[in-house]
Amino acid sequence: MAQAWKCSGLRWSADGPVLVWHGGRRTALTWGKRVAFGVAEGGVRTCVGARGHACPTGAAVSGRSTGARCEECARLDRAHSVAADTIADDPRPYRVYLAWFGPGMVKVGITAQERGSARLLEQGAVCFSWLGAGPLMAARRTEELLRAALRVPDRIPYVEKRAVRAVLPEAAADRAVEVAELHARAVALGGWPESLAREPLRVVDHLEVFGLAGLPVAVGEVGELVAGGVVSGELVAAAGPDLHLATGGGVVVLDTRLMSGWELVPAEGSELTVPVRGFKEKAGVQDGLF
Template sequence: MAQAWKCSGLRWVAGGPVLVWDGGRRTALTWGKRVAFGVAEGGGRTCVGARGHACPVRAAVPGRSTGARCEECARLDRAHSVAADTIADDPRPYRVYLAWFGPGMVKVGITAEERGSARLLEQGAVCFSWLGTGPLMAARRTEELLRAALGVPDRIPYVEKRAVRARLPGAAGERAAEITELHGRAVALGGWPESLTPAPCRPVDHVDAFGLEGLPAAVGAVSELVAGGAVGGRLVAAAGPDLHLETGAGSVLVLDTRLMTGWELVAARGEEVTVPVRQFRAPSGVQFGLF
């Protein structure tokens, strides 16, 4: 029987994206690398637990869930989340940022200063700039100020980010134009908390880090994994949690690595995809079916 592994998700480190497996093993991902795995037969997807603790009942979770947590573990994880606004006494300094994902898609957010740009890589931000640094609640108030005064959202769905990655402007200056304009409007607003130190507009571009230059348009995305299914392809790009894989048929599919968590995965060969796929455009007659 083939050895099975459980994936903890995609992480962004100094050298690029890596897949992390239970037990601490890591698989570095480089452009052109073959990514191939099968889902163990006869099993199901189980809750990944919360905050480093296993789910006490190993609850079953839906294949299409990107969180891979049961209701109770999801509630526990959310209860200790800065994003959920449930922590007000975190003493660490926080940064406010503007992130750009494509034309007309700019969001505002916050991240702990010690994390550097990791949060932006995890979200798949094509371009970003810092706005300021200060205590958590000051950063949170600044985020709310921009949402209310400038209409900048704090969330953009991944499906919208994926849809434009192959059609981004070719010049870094064009990609930075929207956040540069918004940065100027943001710092001109009154009402910034005194404890938040503004930062100059210095756009950081992630096109090279993600491998998006010349990226072929994806024809679809894996919608879920299923027992006995397989995913295989050559890695052509990665952004946020997404892998863009060129299959044996020459078409590019997107795999959200959050769908891999909670499953027992085994090594596989080939470059076919035999799990459910949501098409981005009309099928071309091509079948879409560890390292």
Template sequence: MAHGWTCSGLRWTPDGPVLGWDGGRRGALPWGKRVAFAVPEDGVRRCVGARGHACPGRIAVSGRSTGARCEECARLDRAHSVAADTIADDPRPYRVYLAWFGPGMAKVGITAVERGDARLLEQGAVCFSWLGTGPLMAARRTEELLRAALGVPDRIPYAEKRAVRSALPRTAAERAAELRELHARAVDLPGWPESLRPAECHVADHVTVFGLDRAPGAYGEVVELAPGGAVSGELVAAAGPDLHLAVGERGVVVLDTRLMAGWVMVPFGGPGDRLGLPVREFRRAQEGLF
């Protein structure tokens, strides 16, 4: 197999998105940067392991899996996840948040106070507001209260988030309106845990952070990587794990960097833009953002 690097995922830093690679290598992703790589013809996607441990069997995994883990490693990773509600004795304080991704698309979630807004950047939240702070189990009960009383989900598929990014309201005030209303309804609910301290509504907007205020709308998303596939395009925006790449006449396509995990990749040195990966077009009509 050709020598290359293995991607360890996209991280959000105070300076913007950074793509990580094996061996601790990190590459900053400023707007306008050319992202170009290829999967060798003999490439095989291998399980990335769990909790810092390599997969014992280096098992081959599906190209469409965003987790890039075999069944056993996925089970191990899930067993130690706060998001899976399997940890009840975490002593750290937690925040409950409301995140908004587009019209009619809001969710409730929790994150450790020490993480700041990193979780919201990782999820691609267009805007968000804190709802309250307290112990883990109190945060969990508040999350469940909103799901039961207001029908607010705790998960929204990434495919749905991507499909509405190019049709967002133009102003921050318009984008915040739905979130403000939801926040007001939430704090008025009876049954809040006494140990959870409510927070005033203060909506933070990530449109500029993600570069969505200047990027053309995307027409579709990469479905999977495959042996012999390649992509070369200009980075125009990023949100959550997604890179928005301009690939010439075809326009802008969204690449979920989680699909890169487990592949050994090599630089693509071909001329111009290239998109040699399967793409699924978004179902709803896309309009220019601004």
């Protein structure tokens, strides 16, 4: 019987995307690499736990959940996250940023300064600029100021990000326009916390890092993994948690968060046999199974 592995998720290193497995094994991903794995026959997806602790009940979770956590572990994980707004005494400096994912898709967010641009890579930001840096509460107040005054959201659904990656403007200057315009409007606002130092516009572009130049239009995305199912394709791009895989039926996007909680084995076939959702706004989209 083939050895089964459990995936801990996709991480971004200085050299590009890396799949991390339980036990510390890491698989570097490069363009053109074949990504192929199967889900163990008769397997059940189980909760990955929270904050480094195993789920006490080993609860089964939905194949469509990107969090791969049961209700209780999800609550515990959320309660200790910066995004939940429940942590007020974090002494680390934070940065506020504007991130662009495609035309009309700009969001505001915060991240610990020590993390650098890792958060932007994890979210699949095609380009971004810092806005300011300071204490956590000042960063939060600035984020809320921008959301209210400029109507900039703090999150954008991944399905929207995925659908436009192959039709992004070719010129970096064109990709930077919306970030530059919002940056100018943001720094001109009154009401910024005094403890948050504003930062000048410096747009960082991730198009080449993600391999999005010349990317074929994706026909759809993996909806979930299923016991006995196979994922197989050639890696043509990666952004955030997503792998863009060239398959016999076209390019399909795999959100690697769907891999967590399953026992995965080497693929015995070369076909994609898991459910795929078509991008409805695209013409000629295939729906259902490949």
